[in-house]
Amino acid sequence: MVRVSLGTAILLDLKEGNLKVKPTTAYIMVGENCQNNCSFCTQARDSTSKADLLGRVTWPEYQFKDVLEALKDAEKDDLRRICLQCLNDPIHLTGLPSMVQRLHDASELPISVSIGPLGVDRSNDLKRSGADRVGIALDGASPTIFDAIKGKDVGNPHTWGSTWRALDDAVSVFGKDNVSTHIIVGMGETDRDVFDTMVKARDTGITVSLFSYTPMKGTSFSGEPPSIERYRALQLMRCSIMGSGSTEGFEFSASGKLISIDIDRIMQEGSSKDAFRTRGCPDCNRPYYNERPRGPMYNYPYSVEDEERKKGIEEAVRYIDGPTSTL
Numbered sequence: 001m002v003r004v005s006l007g008t009a010i011l012l013d014l015k016e017g018n019l020k021v022k023p024t025t026a027y028i029m030v031g032e033n034c035q036n037n038c039s040f041c042t043q044a045r046d047s048t049s050k051a052d053l054l055g056r057v058t059w060p061e062y063q064f065k066d067v068l069e070a071l072k073d074a075e076k077d078d079l080r081r082i083c084l085q086c087l088n089d090p091i092h093l094t095g096l097p098s099m100v101q102r103l104h105d106a107s108e109l110p111i112s113v114s115i116g117p118l119g120v121d122r123s124n125d126l127k128r129s130g131a132d133r134v135g136i137a138l139d140g141a142s143p144t145i146f147d148a149i150k151g152k153d154v155g156n157p158h159t160w161g162s163t164w165r166a167l168d169d170a171v172s173v174f175g176k177d178n179v180s181t182h183i184i185v186g187m188g189e190t191d192r193d194v195f196d197t198m199v200k201a202r203d204t205g206i207t208v209s210l211f212s213y214t215p216m217k218g219t220s221f222s223g224e225p226p227s228i229e230r231y232r233a234l235q236l237m238r239c240s241i242m243g244s245g246s247t248e249g250f251e252f253s254a255s256g257k258l259i260s261i262d263i264d265r266i267m268q269e270g271s272s273k274d275a276f277r278t279r280g281c282p283d284c285n286r287p288y289y290n291e292r293p294r295g296p297m298y299n300y301p302y303s304v305e306d307e308e309r310k311k312g313i314e315e316a317v318r319y320i321d322g323p324t325s326t327l
């Protein structure tokens, strides 16, 4: 049995329903009873959330063979990628390469695997089975935040250093720009932390995407989602660092808040068109992972119109021009 995101289930005709925005990637959850205990996560060991939740999204359960059949029929539809989201469940992880192989045999869609730190050998196994990309989440944007939300403070085995080593190993197997990580904004990090992490990732050939922290019942982390103004400013920063690679024009206050950014320069770059769109692997749009359909839309699951882009820039400017101590 596997779980697939509700949007994926509807798109694959495994479930009836209407989609406001269609996923462009088929999201499949691998494993159950994650042995890790990340403080923000509905699937964490100590979480009391419902078992079919990951983020805001519900994941109904199906026979893997039925999902394979549905994917065969769906190829000509809107899907452009398959993403396996793996819990730290040793039993299911043992069978992961053969699962990737079966998906690869059944579908021509490229396959990403989102997984905890793994070494060169397991990366090679996944690549040989047919995965073209791997994602290893940092989630926190500094060693301290990492320890607090998904490291030793919550009883997890990994460290900031071991996760970066795993990212480096993955790059050595999959190649530059074929490895992703992400940062959750709103876990207590400074803007400077996000900047430094993105620059380090860029220098290593790793793609960084952003999520906004989303409070979920049953998880141990308590906090508020970031303001949309701050998130927009960080999306523009991401766009510059991951797009052109430029780190020019960014200034920070003594407390690490972003206080200057060259928006005109960023908006002249080709990649700025999609600055506020969901980022990650190619063709991943993750509709409503963090967002209620009524908004605010932290990550748009589609290319935004000029009006939404203009509004996003105004929000970023409000943040940058705001109090220097506000994060």
Ligand code: SF4
Residues within 6 Å of the ligand: 034, 035, 036, 037, 038, 041, 042, 043, 044, 045, 086, 087, 088, 116, 150
């Ligand atoms: S490893 Fe992934 S699924 Fe498991 S608790 Fe951490 S974030 Fe959740």
